[in-house]
Amino acid sequence: MGKYAILRSYLIYLKNLGIEDLPKTPSIERFLSEIKKPKRFIVNEETLKEEVLNCAACPLSQTRKTAIFGEGKLSAKILGILDYPRRDEELQGLVITGGYRTMLQRLLQTVASNLEEVFLTHAVKCRPYNDRPPEDEEVLACKEYLVKQIQMIKPKVILCFGSTPIKSFLGTEKKITLNEARKTTFNFEGIPVFFTFHPEDMAKNPQVRRLIWEDLQRVKECLKKESS
Template sequence: MDIAKEIKKYLIYLNELGFSYIPADENFKKLLKNNTYFSENNLEKIKNAIANCEKCPLCRVRKQPIWGEGDLEAKLMLITEFPDKDEDFYGKPFVGAMEELLEKILKSINLTRKDFFITHAVKCKTPGGRPPEFEEISACKTYLLKQIKFLNPKLILAFGFTPPKIFFDNNPTLSSIRGQPIKIKDSIILFTYHPNYMLKNPAVKRLLWEDLQKFRKFYEQIFKIS
């Protein structure tokens, strides 16, 4: 049952009965007021907007844009770069060998992918797997920022070279910001290398490991885990 839809139907029913107000206590009224389902820019509308997006040329080469995957109540978010051909086919982030690698990486800091809501900085695959261009990143920027706003994660782990381009106008190098906690409104975001980049450049394995350890420390501090 979709609780939000049932509540909406009930409110319509009350209106048809002639009620000009909500017969409920103040706490319930506050819940309705704050519930993102009734918001102008709720998650369902954002998801539909992504599914039908034609803001940039990537809409012509994708099979499907990828909204993300995970618990909407999760207080951790993982932002990766952009879908590869396998993710585009299956419609979710981190599939096949990359899913196994991700699980190993997260297990090293006593977490699993189920602890995160996982999404891409750019929602559609690119031709030949090339890096997204400025126009494509700009087209997806609003979607990602709205996801963060409504999911309200406390801590964000960002993989790769694309996510910083969402959050910084001066286009800093990943090496200059990786491992540093950056406050984004109510969230703390930590940038680091993508696991796939590590496979191609083994020299960054140690740096990725260092950043993951920092992420774990922030996780323990924020959620008061000893």
């Protein structure tokens, strides 16, 4: 029996004897202060992954084949957040696939000397049916996992691609466009958060490449300051 259980039984025993008040002796004060200490929130990658894979917190769990937890090392300096998995990502169990993966890797090389410095994940971990954009409630339901991943990785910088992560960080009430969000550096638990376009936007409109490049220069600057 642990010491809290022993104390509880002892207090019940005293209460049964009619003793309801105890003097605040130094040992009782010490004991109470120990109880009040907040427990450190420890996130374990395997447990969190298991939670995500078995999650049924939003309707996407009914149509997904699998959830995509993320790729990379927990020691990553940069947390790259994409919007949500599409068909190919779900089939291959990757955060991003094909030509867009190559494009993203090239973009990341602007800010990371080594791709091992980047952990990739999605704002929404399950593929919406027919690859439609996720509903606001689905983004909010999945936010808890994103927050736990941030707390686990503790990156120096968070870099978001596409519009969906805006809702995870800035909420769904105000409709903030990607063009507005990318002009400001936000902050989440002391970590700078940047928004830029998804590689898919770049494929649709080659002029977006220049805008992403500008955004990545700001990220690079920020990383430089962080390490100096």
